[in-house]
Amino acid sequence: MYKILKAEKLADNIFLMEIDAPRVAKACQPGQFIIAKIDENGERIPLTISDYDRESGMVQIVVQIIGASTQRMSELKTGDYLEDFVGPLGCPSDLVTDDIEDVKKKKILFVAGGLGTAPVYPQVKWLHEHGIDADVIVGAKTKNLVILEKEMEAVAGNLYITTDDGSYGRGGMVTDTIKYLVNELGKEYDHCVAIGPMIMMKFVSLLTKELGIHTIVSVNPIMVDGTGMCGACRVQVGDEVKFACVDGPEFDGHLVDFDQAMKRQQMYKTEEGRAMLRLTEGATHKNGGCGCGGDK
Amino acid sequence: MDVMKRVPVREQEPQVRAKNFEEVCLGYNAEEAMAEASRCLNCKNAQCMKGCPVAIDIPAFIGQVKEGNFAEAYRIISQSSALPAVCGRVCPQESQCEGKCIRGIKGEPVSIGKLERFVADWARENGITPEPAKEKKNRKVAVIGSGPSGLTCAGDLAKMGYDVTIFEALHKAGGVLVYGIPEFRLPKETVVQTEVENVKKLGVKIETNVVVGKAVTIDDLQEEGFEAVFIGSGAGLPRFMGIPGENANGVFSANEDLTRNNLMKAFDENYDTPISAGKKVAVVGGGNVAMDAARTALRLGAEVHIIYRRSEEELPARVEEVHHAKEEGIIFDLLTNPTEILVDDNGWVKGIRCVRMELGEPDESGRRRPVEIKGSEFEIELDTVIMSLGTSPNPLISSTTDGLEINKHKCIVADEETGQTSKIGVFAGGDAVTGAATVILAMGAGKAAAKGIDEYLSGKKN
Ligand SMILES: Cc1cc2nc3c(=O)[nH]c(=O)nc-3n(C[C@H](O)[C@H](O)[C@H](O)COP(=O)(O)OP(=O)(O)OC[C@H]3O[C@@H](n4cnc5c(N)ncnc54)[C@H](O)[C@@H]3O)c2cc1C
Ligand SMILES: Cc1cc2nc3c(=O)[nH]c(=O)nc-3n(C[C@H](O)[C@H](O)[C@H](O)COP(=O)(O)OP(=O)(O)OC[C@H]3O[C@@H](n4cnc5c(N)ncnc54)[C@H](O)[C@@H]3O)c2cc1C
Ligand code: FES
Numbered sequence: 039m040y041k042i043l044k045a046e047k048l049a050d051n052i053f054l055m056e057i058d059a060p061r062v063a064k065a066c067q068p069g070q071f072i073i074a075k076i077d078e079n080g081e082r083i084p085l086t087i088s089d090y091d092r093e094s095g096m097v098q099i100v101v102q103i104i105g106a107s108t109q110r111m112s113e114l115k116t117g118d119y120l121e122d123f124v125g126p127l128g129c130p131s132d133l134v135t136d137d138i139e140d141v142k143k144k145k146i147l148f149v150a151g152g153l154g155t156a157p158v159y160p161q162v163k164w165l166h167e168h169g170i171d172a173d174v175i176v177g178a179k180t181k182n183l184v185i186l187e188k189e190m191e192a193v194a195g196n197l198y199i200t201t202d203d204g205s206y207g208r209g210g211m212v213t214d215t216i217k218y219l220v221n222e223l224g225k226e227y228d229h230c231v232a233i234g235p236m237i238m239m240k241f242v243s244l245l246t247k248e249l250g251i252h253t254i255v256s257v258n259p260i261m262v263d264g265t266g267m268c269g270a271c272r273v274q275v276g277d278e279v280k281f282a283c284v285d286g287p288e289f290d291g292h293l294v295d296f297d298q299a300m301k302r303q304q305m306y307k308t309e310e311g312r313a314m315l316r317l318t319e320g321a322t323h324k325n326g327g328c329g330c331g332g333d334k
Numbered sequence: 335m336d337v338m339k340r341v342p343v344r345e346q347e348p349q350v351r352a353k354n355f356e357e358v359c360l361g362y363n364a365e366e367a368m369a370e371a372s373r374c375l376n377c378k379n380a381q382c383m384k385g386c387p388v389a390i391d392i393p394a395f396i397g398q399v400k401e402g403n404f405a406e407a408y409r410i411i412s413q414s415s416a417l418p419a420v421c422g423r424v425c426p427q428e429s430q431c432e433g434k435c436i437r438g439i440k441g442e443p444v445s446i447g448k449l450e451r452f453v454a455d456w457a458r459e460n461g462i463t464p465e466p467a468k469e470k471k472n473r474k475v476a477v478i479g480s481g482p483s484g485l486t487c488a489g490d491l492a493k494m495g496y497d498v499t500i501f502e503a504l505h506k507a508g509g510v511l512v513y514g515i516p517e518f519r520l521p522k523e524t525v526v527q528t529e530v531e532n533v534k535k536l537g538v539k540i541e542t543n544v545v546v547g548k549a550v551t552i553d554d555l556q557e558e559g560f561e562a563v564f565i566g567s568g569a570g571l572p573r574f575m576g577i578p579g580e581n582a583n584g585v586f587s588a589n590e591d592l593t594r595n596n597l598m599k600a601f602d603e604n605y606d607t608p609i610s611a612g613k614k615v616a617v618v619g620g621g622n623v624a625m626d627a628a629r630t631a632l633r634l635g636a637e638v639h640i641i642y643r644r645s646e647e648e649l650p651a652r653v654e655e656v657h658h659a660k661e662e663g664i665i666f667d668l669l670t671n672p673t674e675i676l677v678d679d680n681g682w683v684k685g686i687r688c689v690r691m692e693l694g695e696p697d698e699s700g701r702r703r704p705v706e707i708k709g710s711e712f713e714i715e716l717d718t719v720i721m722s723l724g725t726s727p728n729p730l731i732s733s734t735t736d737g738l739e740i741n742k743h744k745c746i747v748a749d750e751e752t753g754q755t756s757k758i759g760v761f762a763g764g765d766a767v768t769g770a771a772t773v774i775l776a777m778g779a780g781k782a783a784a785k786g787i788d789e790y791l792s793g794k795k796n
Contacts (some may be wrong), residue, residue, distance in 0.1 A: 043434065065548065065549050065550065079606055081606045081607055107606055121505070122505040123543060124505070124544070124545060126549065128550060129407035261502065262590055263593060265503050265545055266571055266728050267570040267589055268587055269572045270491055270587075270590045279576075301681030306610065
């Protein structure tokens with residue numbers, strides 16, 4: 039059992055949790071993730087580590103309510119427990135494992151989309167602690183979906199906030215801001231890390247390819263075990279099939295087949311819809327219970 | 335009673351069991367077991383024992399069953415086997431003990447597996463559990479993985495008085511016994527859970543959710559004070575064919591499907607686990623894993639085809655499983671090999687293209703090599719493909735442990751007698767060493783390594 043040390047709502051449908059998990063806190067690095075399971079009947083939910091404290095044994099996650107499991111998780115409070123919490127999983131970010139002197143020479147741009155701000159944060163923080171200031175673009179749909187702004191402000195070189203509807207910061211998509219920084223402010227970057235929804239990572243990668251900026255993305259395919267045992271998480275990267283949980287989750291954005299990855303994320307859509315209905319209406323829809331066949 | 339024939343074992347009717355996840359084989363009762371035991375010839379030079387990888391004293395335990403001394407029979411089996419309730423259910427007896435039974439020359443061999451199962455189930459139902467060690471040694475040993483090899487090694491070491499902790503990556507202990515082999519062949523609560531509990535009763539601690547190589551390394555464990563480490567991490571990495579369309583939605587590894595169903599209980603609507611059941615499913619492969627995946631898909635309501643490139647004779651699965659699968663209505667497309675998975679515009683599987691095969695000259699494995707028949711391509715329409723092409727050891731541990739030798743198949747190199755690896759104080763056994771094999775071999779390796787570890791630690795001063 040893993041104690042929830044803190045549960046806090048950050049925005050509509052986004053919450054933060056700090057979990058007591060000393061083994062994970064001791065070993066984890068920016069870029070890695072954990073898998074949480076609420077109780078005996080729950081799913082295994084992969085979530086990126088957004089912060090950690092080795093001393094106190096705390097691991098932080100930020101979660102967006104997407105479906106039944108994340109909804110159920112959001113209902114847990116400070117002092118409650120998660121039954122399972124395993125990690126760290128996946129490989130640390132290259133920026134953390136590469137030779138620090140080489141990293142210091144790079145001009146680095148982070149692009150965080152929505153919830154992607156959370157996984158970007160520990161990387162920017164790590165670089166900051168090692169004397170490297172990176173530029174960070176944080177994009178969100180609208181003002182009240184911007185998360186971790188203060189925290190990011192404290193560790194980023196320059197922080198650029200954008201909202202799709204222009205309600206806060208610059209207006210438009212994160213790609214517009216990349217273009218602005220490069221084309222209008224004449225900034226030069228040689229390394230970009232983009233984390234957010236698959237569709238955002240796809241368009242950022244397309245743009246940075248044009249601009250000639252090496253780009254790393256963190257993919258979030260469907261996972262089960264997170265240890266390389268099932269292959270649910272496979273992603274086409276160039277001409278290779280990779281298991282995101284052990285080979286990733288970070289890959290070269292210019293090589294990832296995003297279209298396939300997006301289709302694969304939809305795999306359990308009807309099943310999950312059913313789970314959500316079960317949560318809200320009770321077990322009336324098993325096997326499309328009503329017989330309309332609309333579930334197939 | 336015809337002594338040439340076995341006492342038949344009761345099973346759920348095929349039509350009934352094809353729709354549920356309860357155990358197929360119901361096992362013998364005491365009377366049936368005693369009758370079957372009386373068929374044993376009690377051979378002086380017992381061939382069956384030679385067929386048993388851990389050399390259980392088979393005639394002796396069967397002799398006790400014949401007399402109704404079930405507790406004594408259990409004691410005899412326990413001297414050589416730590417998991418009789420499991421092995422009685424899943425061992426390939428036809429190629430081991432029963433394959434060598436003299437009764438089998440003229441008639442049917444004695445049902446040794448069913449008798450072993452009966453004795454183990456009887457012991458469980460009558461609350462017989464192993465005795466914890468009287469004297470504790472106060473020396474720590476770490477066991478990685480809680481499959482048959484890890485559980486056995488941990489149990490044996492605990493009986494010798496060692497302070498043992500098992501580290502398991504998943505959220506539940508049991509290895510393949512919980513995530514792979516389905517409920518209808520190996521009941522989880524009654525059989526597997528009891529084995530795990532018995533190991534705990536011996537004083538073994540189990541830490542789940544610890545991925546060695548990620549959360550801790552073997553060197554960390556040695557620093558934490560574990561004087562010896564046993565690696566029983568199995569061979570869990572699935573293989574794919576590398577044919578076009580394999581990343582389409584609706585293509586799964588058998589491991590994924592089985593894990594969703596067994597470990598995560600997707601078939602039970604009280605669990606949140608989603609599963610894509612499929613209406614028409616092809617399972618590619620012919621081993622136990624393929625049979626399990628096929629029969630699971632069938633129980634979830636699909637029409638299921640096994641696609642296997644050799645002929646029935648070469649099917650590596652246990653005969654009982656093949657027989658059960660056929661009875662339940664699984665269709666066998668033998669001498670057939672997939673060449674491409676056909677995908678629709680939304681990225682979902684819509685069919686599979688296959689080619690017919692014929693058997694040519696024998697290959698290195700001694701089996702006749704399947705060769706393509708030119709121009710025999712054909713397509714099957716379906717919505718789900720489950721790949722069951724075998725598994726290999728996970729490199730998570732070997733890649734993070736300096737000085738641990740592995741071979742070209744990524745298997746850890748270890749001494750067969752003692753489990754000793756190339757790294758001092760580190761032992762290994764089971765599928766992690768042999769590649770995907772059997773429960774009994776993994777259990778045997780766990781036993782051997784427990785002895786090896788004891789010898790190593792006895793020689794080494796505290
Ligand atoms: C490496 C990794 C890191 C992640 N980090 C975070 C994070 O920091 N914060 C966060 O909120 N979410 C993160 N996710 C996504 C998160 O795991 C899913 O949103 C969550 O599993 C959805 O579960 P659900 O039952 O509520 O939603 P549903 O949509 O009802 O469930 C969908 C099913 O598909 C899977 N699934 C659906 N969408 C996704 C998705 N986008 N990614 C992965 N699996 C999905 C789920 O496992 C589940 O089986 C991460 C995913 C991965 C793989
Ligand atoms: C579907 C299926 C059906 C089978 N049917 C039969 C059968 O009928 N008869 C038969 O004899 N055999 C059968 N087998 C094979 C048999 O189950 C295996 O040979 C046996 O379980 C191997 O035991 P093991 O202890 O070596 O490893 P496993 O049972 O694989 O256990 C290894 C354990 O180690 C854990 N682990 C792995 N890496 C790490 C890590 N880094 N850190 C911590 N823990 C880790 C895993 O999560 C797992 O729990 C079947 C296998 C499968 C998959
Ligand atoms: S999640 Fe199972 S292999 Fe990656």
